[in-house]
Amino acid sequence: MKFMVDKEALFRRLAAEQLEPISGLDKLCKWVEDRGLKRAAVTNAPRSNAELLISMLKLEDFFEVIILAEECARAKPFPDPYVKALNALQISPNRTFVFEDSVSGIKAANGAGMPAVGMASRNPEQMLLDAGATFVIKDYNDPKLWGNLEEIVQQKLPL
Template identity: 65%
Template sequence: MTASSENCVESKTSLAGLAPLEAVLFDIDGTLCDSDPLHYYAFREMLQEIGFNGGTPITEEFFIETVAGKHNDDIALALFPGDLQRGLKFVDDKEAMFRRLASEQLKPLNGLDKVRKWIEDRGLKRAAVTNAPRPNAELMIKILGLSDFFDAVIIGGECEHAKPYPDPYLKALEVLKASKDHTFVFEDSVSGIKAGVAAGMPVLGITTRNPEHLLREAKPAFLIKDYDDPKLWAALEELDKVGGPRN
């Protein structure tokens, strides 16, 4: 790699403009943990049970396009466009199945403990910002051992608009009393990245399950594989050099 191309890569993965850093915001599903396979399994099994799509199991592509990262009200409308009440009852039942699966199978994303320590060592503010229902969000945070880590848990359904609107991220900034100019976001879905970008913050897209080309279209600052990705740590080290956290 030439020096000029190295500089180009560095400029694309820089967070230095956020110094001094104040806060870090996290989505939950697919961002703190690889939960999408559990959601996909629950949707696939339950939709097949009721004969959705003629009894043919939904595909992973259908799940990504119709379900991943979206709010349950929108999912209910997409699956049952002529019967919203049935759709809402279905997604509630599906969430109960997801919680049973999560209690047994949920695991943190690679490197999560490392990035958690980095944030704690610098005394940064932090919030979880999710379209998941509160019972799901609180369960996942508890299973991952993060109940004492987050200063706030912001639920999209408790805001005027859920993601992809910026409202949940703007509410997180308000609750934390943090500036968008000194905060960045970890996200894994198109709707989540769009929400963070619309709220005026750089978003680090995590390629847990969603296709990279779709994530890029949502305009993340850059993409990482997980919290062990060298691109992330190069950006955080540069941020440390430029200026520490705000007091």
């Protein structure tokens, strides 16, 4: 247990020194806010890590709901955290999209009926596609993302 506590403390120290937002995050957040879309952070991270990262990225006021795996019966890859977010936001899974950087997260989102955009920030693109990602992007400036978002807007497809 001490090893786990020390590991998480080291993560928080390194994150505080080195964390940089993924390129295009501000642009995506503005797009989401301009459309009045509901939003949640769903994470398997411990509360202290999640709060630190959200604060460092200045997203405290962006997310309406924060769902931690420790608050659910089962963590990702089970859909429970995403189902809890859907219930908290009172939205249908077919009106959502998720950004995920892990295989377990993509499987959890898909298990809750939610399409997932894979973030190839720490896992290979093919691994994320094999897990069920709708498509994979390197960052939030990726033309694939904006092409799909534009299609949603033009066709008035449900989010």
